Amino acid sequence: MGTTANMIVFYILGTLIIVSSVLAVTSKRMLRAATYLLFVLIGTAGLYLLLSYHFLMGVQLAVYAGGILVLFIFAILLTSAKGDKFEPRDKQKVLYGIIAALAGVTVTLFVTLKYKFLYPDNPTIAGDKEINMKEIGQALTGTEKYQYLLPFEILGVLLLACAIGGILIARKR
Amino acid sequence: MIPMEYYLIISMVMFFAGIYGFIARKNLLAILISLELILNSVEINFSVFNRYLYPEHLEGMFFSLFGIAVSAAETAVAIAIIINVYRIRQDIDVRHIDKMKN
């Protein structure tokens, strides 16, 4: 892939993500907010693709866009039975939020731009190297160094616990 | 080659949009959406650092992977709780959920 095409795609994705994430938290209608969240998540998946993490992109799309977002939409529809109502703003809270966000952006931007990252010696390989699925599978199922069987299993148990917990909490009494 | 800082700036904006939403919104689901944004931006950062600074390793990517899984779990439980709250109180305004305080 050409560098220019990469840049163009990146800018498109970046704009999409930035605009959508701001809209996701400012939109007064919950269903719209959820939709903007979907755009953000898809944009993120695109970023993973740009970084050549294909597997991660797949997971992102499947879990986030496919799973979590559906949950969100169900929840929104369940909890706003009286229609997609406007949510009145609390001016003080908004002010606090803006202050926190702006202060955070300022400081973080300053730090990010000021800090000299230590790039590896041969930066050329970055951005291009595709990761083999076999490699990922072995890393997830091995117990050696840089292999993650134990976290993987624990995550499995966690998901099971969450599934049971979610059912238990949300079931009708 | 896209400079790494660009990615970081995108994730930063996403992060602080999440922070804003977390503080300013009153709807519990909106807050949860903000939380997803925050988590998502963190995952982007992990992957970006992995790709640019340590391209021969995979820790960052796996961390993102696990992060996605954890956020999925968390969302499931949180939504279950929110629905339950809604059943009891008929609304999900965060200001009204103070029954356990007293």
Added chain:
Amino acid sequence: MEFTLLILIIPLFMFLFLALAGHKLKPGIAGVAGTVGMAVVTVLSYTAAYIYFFDTTTIDGIYQKITPLSVEWLRFTDRLHIDLGILLDPISVMMLVVITTVSLMVHLYSIGYMRGEKGFQRYYAFLSLFSFSMLGLVVATNIFQMYIFWELVGVSSYLLIGFYYTKPSAVTASKKAFIVTRFADLGFLVGILILSYYTGTFDFDLLTADKGSLVISSTAGVSFLGISAVTWAMTLIFMGGAGKSAMFPLHIWLPDAMEGPTPVSALIHAATMVVAGVYLVARLFPVYFFATPETLTLIAYTGAFTALFAAIIAITQTDIKRVLAFSTISQIAYMMVALGVSSFDGHDGLGYMASMFHLFTHAFFKALLFLGAGAVIHAVHSNEISEMGGLRKYMPVTSITFMIACLAISGIPPFSGFFSKDEILAATHHHDMALYIVLLVVAGLTAFYMFRLYFGIFHGKEREYHHTPHEAPWIMLVPLVFLAVLSCVTGLIPFSEFVSGDRKPFDSHIDWNIAIQGIIVAVTGIVFASLLYRKNSEKPAKIAAKFGILYTAAVKKFYLDEVWLFITKKMIFKYISTPIAWFDRYVIDGTMNLTGRSTEKLAWIIRDFQSGKVQSYAWIFIIGVMIITILALCL
């Protein structure tokens, strides 16, 4: 002699028992229990006295001091420790006899007098407390123990004066008594501290041993404002004694203390507690005599002035208990004079012995007077002399015993007062003619006002009574008769064989020269009283009118109460207490309040940090992280 400890323990136990369990007992049983306890104590005291005077070996004819018990109670350092113990010597044994006898009589009498009163059990509890404290006071081995019990008698006196606590005048009187004596005790305490600071001991034995040499040597050369330290100390200690013994100008509480029940007045404010001051001076007599003779002179003159002063007021009072109160003040002042003019050893120590002798006899006849007055008040329900008269007919026993007491206090032989008063007059005569003349005048005045009282109550015209006056019940008459017998015979005791300044018996004899002068004066007083008051006439009023201002002043007790009120209210309260109160209220309290309020304000401010709202927590968290980041960047 270890059994003497029981003399203290039994009243204490009775107090605790009656105070804690009294309300569960029937009143009569509580009274009988208190009386029986006191009777046991009396028997023990008599036994102790007998053993001490007749069954204990004397060395060179000197009665030895016996300390059956002494325990270290509070130990602060090697030098500073407070002991509790029992000290037996002639005067303390004599006091034991006096206190227990009068106390027993009062216990017995009160069964009749206080019958049906609300708080009967409480009354007996307080009586036991008083007896315990007074007995502890006289057997104290050291000055600090004495001070402790001194305050305890003050408290029990306060409680008993205020026994009718629903009566405002009783409450005021009890407060007055407590505050005035407390003020005097401040001097006492300061005196104790000065004395003990230099001598390094509280112990009476060490202080008075060897002609007070320890005090003299340890305070040598120390002076303050041109007066030596020991004089300061002993004068301040005397101030405590003057407060308790109602010496001028601290006597103002005693007349008001008559608000208490009459038997209490007999016990506390006539026979025992008020002589504590005399006892204190007697106890420290060697120190006074050898170290600060000038204080002793001060004591003598204070006493003489008080005696005259109180006697003059007593003539004009119309409340029988107040007459008796002023008479008490006058008689105690007599004892003080006797101590003031005394020397230490041999026949020169006559004053000391006379003082103790008078204390001894006075306790009985004054208690008798009070109890008799109580019987009269019981019969006519009034304290005013003008509402009495002609009671002789209705109350023969009371009348006769009262007359015996009057004769005794006037100094008519062969009643006890004659002997002790004669010794005092003799001692004064040897020492100072001016004082002698004053005392002689006082003796005449005493006879006059006592018989004014007697004639006023038992003779003269009958008044309108609510109901026919009746003789007191037998349980009140028994103490009267017993005390009357004592008033007759105690004068015959050869007192100098037992009590003297140096504890060495000596022979005393009646100095008939002086005795006859005393008798003449007393008889003159009686004759005058009889002329003026035996029959109702206009003469007393005319004479009173002649004296004019002087009479009014005496009726008003020479306005001393007003003077004190002026000093306290107008001067001390206004110029000292008010600024202090202001300082306390606005500066001290203000600081405290400021601290409290600012804490509260701060709490209101930081209370939002604990709102329980996750969003505000998140906001604070974010801002905190930002601040830390900025700080990290700056550094």
